[in-house]
Amino acid sequence: MVVKEAPEDDDFELWQPYKIDMEHAIIWENYGTWNETFGVYSYINKSEIQTRRHDFQATPMKVAFYIEFEETWNHLEDFRRPRIDTFTKQNFGAIRALMEYCNITLIIVPVKIWGYYNPETQTWNGLIEKVHKREVVLAGSSPYFTAERFQVVDFIKMQNPLEIKFIMKKPPLSYMYNLYTLPFQSNVWKALLIVVLLFYAAMYVIMNWETRKIQPIACRATFTPSDVSLIMCEAVCQQGNTLESNTVTGRILEFIMYLAFFFLYSSYSAYIVVILQSTYTVADYQDLYDSSMGAGGMETTYMRVYLAGSKNLLQQKLYNKKIGPNGFYALEDGIQRVKNGFFAFHAEVAASYNYIAKTYTDSDICNLQIMDGYSSYMKGYTHTPKNSPYKEIFKVALLKIDEYGIQKRNYLRYADQPKCHGGGGSFDSVGIRDMYNALLILAAGIGVAVCLLILECIYFHVRKRTKVQPRRPVHHNQEREKREKLRNW
Structure with a gap:
């Protein structure tokens, strides 16, 4: 605080100096006045520092974004190609609004990895590394909130729900019950x-x-x-x-x-x-594990990490039985598998909806169901370096942007769920799986009949061979011998 005496009266002016960054010139903020009669009179006692100092005067600042595909650079704001780098595109509009609100010149720093900890080197990589080492002031993309990441960065606001769920067609009852x-x-x-x-x-x-x-x-x-x-x-x-x-x-x-x-x-x-013709709604992992449906995951780096590293026992069993290291597919391939057969695809909901709306018929859409995925409890948070001086300013600004509806508008443009306009218009033919138990009984009956036939044939064959011919009495043989001797004599 700096005190400056007013030239015309007995009041003293109070000024607060601050700097936007280390290279920026000092900015003086008029705090208020002081005199012997009334004491301190503040001009800014009704406004917080986060709202008073949000003007960064076009200062260039680096913000890191997760960009896996080069084509994303051309479609960050035009809502095209939503199936690639979906989470980054969902969040970019809000970050752009933040930069305009704070009067910051945005410098994008791209990374290709969300950021994971390496126990051997005890270091982080990707987006978390950039923020942790203060190479950027903010993460424009929103990775999952985890305990390990919270120790090295400050999460300030949930930006994206990052909905990753199982997408599947409702299976017939024959897939679940007899x-x-x-x-x-x-x-x-x-x-x-x-x-x-x-x-x-x-x-x-x-x-x-x-x-x-x-x-x-x-x-x-x-x-x-x-x-x-x-x-x-x-x-x-x-x-x-x-x-x-x-x-x-x-x-x-x-x-x-x-x-x-x-x-x-x-x-x-x-x-x-x-x-x-009835279908069954898969309610949980146990239903999916017990069913005859296949399962797979969307081919991304983080998807492999979270599916293979789940601590939930049932999720581990489901991964080992139906997904495994080779059960990951491109988005188009996985959604096509869902359409062609009864297959549960663990994928990004927003990207999947866009592809489904373009390739599925209305009856296919009406027959879809969504089930919570492995990371349904996890959300994507924007974060800053630990103890960053901009943390509260960015947090308040992002909350205002969310209140204005900008973030939700961007999210809905990418995660617009296809609507079912007329269910019940399709008819599925009866398949082998529906008749499986009947065919099983038929096969068992034929097998038992053949086995019994073989046993009967063996029994009668053995009985015929072991049957003893009846012997004639001995006196009949003696009489015949006597007659033969008399005839010869």
């Missing part, structure tokens, strides 16, 4: 089993009673459990049979049995048709 057990609840299946057993016992008793006491059915002397089991299968599957009961009791039983299974069969078949 379709043929879904139509009925577990209690219904239990009740159905009891009904089948009751009908089985009643049919076995009545048919054998009719055969033995009244009149044989289909020239049968008796009905074995396997015969009745086959009749029950025919009734459950609504295939009918050629055996007719000769008594009123038996015919009433058959009528009730076929009628009951008719309603059950109709309900079951109708529900199967419905769920064949």
Whole structure:
């Protein structure tokens, strides 16, 4: 504080000197006056230093930006090619507004790495290194807030949500469950089993009673459990049979049995048709891990780091089972895999939306779903060097820019989610996966039948070879020998 006596009265003027940087001339700020009667009268007691000294007088300052592709230089502000360096482009408009608000001449310093710590050399690289070594005054791109980075730089404001999520088509229920057990609840299946057993016992008793006491059915002397089991299968599957009961009791039983299974069969078949066209919303990592869907990640440096280095046990299992080191694809390739099949792609949401809007049909868009990714809890923060004198000025200015809606406008221009205008207009054919369990039962039945046929052939072959021919009594052989001797004599 510098005190200067006023020439015309007894007041003393109070001035505060400050410098924008080490090479800049001293700037004098009129703080107020002082006199013996009223003491200190401040001109600036109602304004903070962050708002008073935001004019940097066109001072050139370096700001680091993550720029991986050279083409980005030509499209930082025209909203074109949003699929490359998306996060940098989302943030550039707000940083440009910050430079204009603070009257700073912007000097862009490009880097190709976000910034990671090397335990062997105990150094940082990329964007974090530039800020940590004070080679720049601000990071124009917003990397993730991590504990390691917080120790070397000061994060001042969340600039971008950096939404990285799983993008996928809603899979059919056949990818998640056995379709043929879904139509009925577990209690219904239990009740159905009891009904089948009751009908089985009643049919076995009545048919054998009719055969033995009244009149044989289909020239049968008796009905074995396997015969009745086959009749029950025919009734459950609504295939009918050629055996007719000769008594009123038996015919009433058959009528009730076929009628009951008719309603059950109709309900079951109708529900199967419905769920064949139904989809399932994958809720969490466990659902994705248990499903038959494939998974992959977007081919970027940070994506490999965060997917492979996750500390979450379930995320590690998902990465090891479905992604792995070779499960990373370019954005176009990954989104195309999502469109062609049931594939979960871990990618930047903003860049993916732009490509989806240009290549997907409306029915494809309506069938999409988004699930939280590995880094959904992490946000992108703009940061300055530790204890930077510009930290509070930049922070207040960025908050004002956010309040004015500039940051949100830029974000929405890149992260505009495609709209679904008419779901339910598509029809998917039934595939092998939908019929997998039915085909599995068919294959198992054929296998069991072939095995039983082989065993029966072996059994009868062995029995035929080991069958003992009956021997004639000895006295017959003696009589024949006597007759032969008499004839010869």
